[in-house]
Amino acid sequence: MLLLISPDSVEEALDCAKAAEHLDIVDVKKPDEGSLGANYPWVIRDIRAAVPADKPVSATVGDVPYKPGTVAQAALGAAVSGATYIKVGLYGCTTPEQAVEVMRGVVRAVKDYRPDAFVVASGYADAHRIGCVNPLALPDIARLSGSDAAMLDTAVKDGTRLFDHVPPDACAEFVRLAHEADLLAALAGSIKEEDLATLTGIGTDIVGVRGAVCERGDRTTGRIQPQLVAAFRAEMDRHARAYAATAS
Numbered sequence: 001m002l003l004l005i006s007p008d009s010v011e012e013a014l015d016c017a018k019a020a021e022h023l024d025i026v027d028v029k030k031p032d033e034g035s036l037g038a039n040y041p042w043v044i045r046d047i048r049a050a051v052p053a054d055k056p057v058s059a060t061v062g063d064v065p066y067k068p069g070t071v072a073q074a075a076l077g078a079a080v081s082g083a084t085y086i087k088v089g090l091y092g093c094t095t096p097e098q099a100v101e102v103m104r105g106v107v108r109a110v111k112d113y114r115p116d117a118f119v120v121a122s123g124y125a126d127a128h129r130i131g132c133v134n135p136l137a138l139p140d141i142a143r144l145s146g147s148d149a150a151m152l153d154t155a156v157k158d159g160t161r162l163f164d165h166v167p168p169d170a171c172a173e174f175v176r177l178a179h180e181a182d183l184l185a186a187l188a189g190s191i192k193e194e195d196l197a198t199l200t201g202i203g204t205d206i207v208g209v210r211g212a213v214c215e216r217g218d219r220t221t222g223r224i225q226p227q228l229v230a231a232f233r234a235e236m237d238r239h240a241r242a243y244a245a246t247a248s
């Protein structure tokens with residue numbers, strides 16, 4: 001399982017860089033603009049310059065509206081700024097058809113510019129609270145649009161977590177559907193260390209985290225702490241070993 005960590009600034013990205021050996025993807029975000037809030041192009045560029053070259057930089061395009069042209073242009077902006085993982089939160093899409101249309105535009109805009117870029121179609125585990133597409137529709141949306149991964153996060157950061165909205169069995173189905181479609185499955189949403197056994201067991205490919213590696217567990221007022229990133233990774237590795245031992 002890969003570990004994706006979401007800093008909100010160059011300063012936090014530098015703290016991520018101190019823990020670079022423990023993480024896999026640095027995900028640029030602006031949490032005060034929403035769960036998948038988009039940051040400025042120059043922040044993406046500066047973070048790309050600040051973290052080791054072998055660590056991919058991801059950028060969120062935002063909790064986007066159903067405006068395919070606007071979103072495609074924004075996604076290209078993230079790619080031009082140096083991100084190679086482009087994440088789109090399909091917040092304003094109320095049907096799978098709308099979501100596929102948005103993601104097709106993103107895939108074309110990004111891959112015309114950079115064919116090896118990795119496009120992530122993200123939905124929300126708590127979609128019922130905001131009226132967007134069903135979480136289990138995401139793998140099909142990603143497949144039909146030519147995206148590379150399907151992801152779930154939570155839209156409302158109020159202390160509720162991924163499994164409060166999409167229980168482990170349904171997350172397992174999400175991962176199964178993603179794998180059946182040859183996609184990576186990414187899961188996030190106030191994930192804590194205690195969730196790692198389940199996430200490992202269901203075959204999650206990428207776990208996305210912010211709050212759990214911030215001081216006081218506070219994704220808004222706390223800053224990412226390199227030692228918390230290292231501790232989180234150690235737990236991931238422990239569960240990976242335990243799972244491999246039981247599987248063999």
Ligand SMILES: O=C[C@H](O)COP(=O)(O)O
Nearest residue numbers: 006188190208209210211
């Ligand atoms: O992409 C992952 C998110 O940044 C998750 O943030 P969170 O762990 O605070 O919910």
